[in-house]
Amino acid sequence: MNTEIKRINRRFFYYLVYIFSALLFIIPVLEIGARIIFRTGVTGSYAYVRQAVLWLSLISGIIAVKENKHLAIEAGVKYLPENIKGRVRIISDIITVIVLACYFFASVSFSFLAFEADEKTGLFFTRHLSFILPAGFFFMFYYNIREFIKKRNKVLSILVILFSVIMSIIPIYNLLSDVAGFSSRFFDSAVDIVFMVSGFALKPLIAVLVVSGVFGTPIFIVIGGITYLLLTVSGGYTEIAVNEIYTVLTGNMIPAIPLFTLTGFILSESRAGIRLINFFKAAFGWFPGGIFIAAIIISAFFTTFTGASGVTILALGGILYVILENYGADKKFATGLLTSSGSIGLLFPPSLPIILYAIIANTDIKEMFIAGLLPGFLLVASVSALGVFYTERKKLKKISIDFKSIVTSVRESVWELFLPFVILFCYFTGLTTLVETGSIAVLYTLIIETFVHKDISLKKLYLITKKSAPVIGGILIILGMSKALSFYMIDEMIPQRLSEWIALKISSKVVFLILLNIVLLITGCIMDIFSAIVVVVPLITPLGELYSIDPVHLGIIFLANLELGYLTPPVGLNLFLSSYRFRMNLEDVYVSVIPFFLIMLVAVILITFVPQLSLLFIR
């Protein structure tokens, strides 16, 4: 009995994620149904979907903490000597605990200050719904401090908790004085001291956060910590950070992100990959370099759904690698090809980075989707060209056309092959909104993988949500934190100042574009795509205006550069994933991507300087 309770306890958050993921796609599906059948929607469905995303994000965030899977830059730690590693780890742990405590108190204060007691969302009180924020941060804090107490000595742990409370004094003060009407002189001066100390120590503290980020502190902690400090110093409105998280996660388009991620996970956990590989092998294998092209197209297919979360290399890398090797490719070439294909579908609909870019930059999502097509094909073609060239040079044998196997493989994979068309049809004909399209995608893949192919059982479905939770949580929490930071930048009018400054220094559009390429390449190299979009896009959109670059074209430049950034040594994300997946030295992976990097660089330069590639169909 006792163990049963413990088991349920351990699985509690996973069950919750399961429930909220289900709600997230069922509600829009019901909405579509109601609209078609009754010609009217479901009452309040949108409000519920938005709240479901908020809950899903926080709960998944807790899971990511429990599993230690929040996105972090691990590159720095690798090169540290053993004896220093431990110390760096302690500092990183301390920072994490303190930042989470600050956000816990700030979100309690936020829930009480931002929502009236009688304010309602659907049938629920909005304030009650917003309690997931403090609850989420509390559990993240709790799991971190529990680990900390287990690993380190008690005195240090108590000091850390004490310091957490001191750093949180401002939201505690706001809560007590504004909500409970409490006031005391001692308290006032304590707050003043924190203001003063943070003010004087702002720059060193931010530097510590940034450096610790390079050495493995989760990115959401680094961004969140910096934002919290900046907000503390500029007037103490720390609840604003939580408000931004709330606002962005309850945004209208955001539900599309977990929905398409879930679709990607269902696909990668089923045998869809194998079926598609069989098809593309049969369909393209006879062509010189056809096997390589098939691998690239499959990667494109999967990265479209999974964005740049690295799922493609992890889920399909293994099997594709074996196929390429059997075909006669050497280790180096196969690794290079798969690494550079690890985010190659980024520019095709319904790619999440495109959606997110359009939301943040306030451009039209549909236009962005259309604009991404040609540049996307250009990137696919350039990597494929290398494959063809390699085949010719190595005189690899071609596979002869076998119509029978084409027919069987088509029959097997026809449902998955239809998926992109289902999505494009629903969205572009106006049958469904973007979020609804996401839920259709989940429903469609669920039906084909559970009922048609019987790859996925109910139990496996649970495992899939379990696997997808830390990814979804990781992305969405970073999204929330980054939004808070970009709010601070807008509040301080930093984008305007930056563009004024750059306008003074650079007069030529060409020079600007080259610089933009370099900066974005570095950004893509060190930052995950979601943080990069939320933090960097508000800075570059006014610049685009300044040099009269079409906002849609700017978006494509941005994403193409980031895509390339993922294979830029020394710290591009795909390089690590490949090194991990193919059990290769990082240095060898660097060497393997060089030819691919160069040819994709040419493609990115073309995309940057030939706007027609992006704008042909929309302007």
Add this chain to the structure above:
Amino acid sequence: MKKILFLVIIFLTILTFSSFAQVIKIGTMAPEGSLWDTTLKEIAAEWDRISGGRIKVKIYTGGSIGNEEDIIRKMKLGRLNGAALTSQGMANIDPDLIALSLPMKISDDEEFDYVFNRIIPDFNSTLDNKGFKALAWTMSGWVKWFTTQPVSTPDDLAKLKIAVDNSDEKVIQIWKRIGFKVIPLALPDLMSGLYSGMAQGTYITPYAASALGMAELTPYMYDMPITPLYAGLFLNSKSWERIPDRYKEEIIAGTSAVIEDFYDKMKKIEDEAVEVMREHGLVITPQTPSSTELWVDKVNTGVDIYVKEMISSEMNRKMNSYIDEYRNKKN
């Protein structure tokens, strides 16, 4: 010890200096360069003049600081001091504030003018209870139907799927109850929804319709005022209290003076915008007394129940009494 003393002195100096200039941050959804933007800038200059440079207004346009719902939260949290809000967003402070925007309740400028002036004191006390201070109110324009096919009677509209902002569930319910086919859409989805045919019409001010370039998508405008869009400039009470008393009266007077001819200017801009849309193919169906009656009857079938849930009976009673007052006077 000396060090601490030194720090405290620096801190106090910063504190005293900073109290000299008070920065008031104001957010709005209106884009840069719009009439709202220029009006707010005039108001800012006015406050600067009145306070001798002690009050500096910083304006965040185009929703750069958030949408109206978010702007209101930021005022509650104290990060924003004020906002220029439309009646659409005001519901997030208190639904009573949008009493006048019930569809087909008020029929023209003259009637609105009378009722608005009568009800503003009630609005002000509602705001006061919620921790806000209104510095100015103004009419901003009438919301009208823009559709893909000509509409003049409720039955014409009932054939079409109309897009309604998905943020306010009660408003969606009103239209559904009246018997229209409602597609709740987020604003970013509106244009593509109309483009793809998911929705075949929406209600919006002609000024906004022209800014969004809707004439091509929905080439028919039914020239009947459905509901007034009014607006207000609010501060949160804390920020208002911090403004030195000696400036307060003048600030209110100065703000009202700037905003007084806002609606006249707006009407002029809107007329020009409609003219441009007409050149681009907008067809305007004029309002007729007989069809107006049909609309009033039809709308009344759905509004009543939801009025009870949205607006306090007190505010509803007041509004109705002001409307009666006006109609009796007129007759």
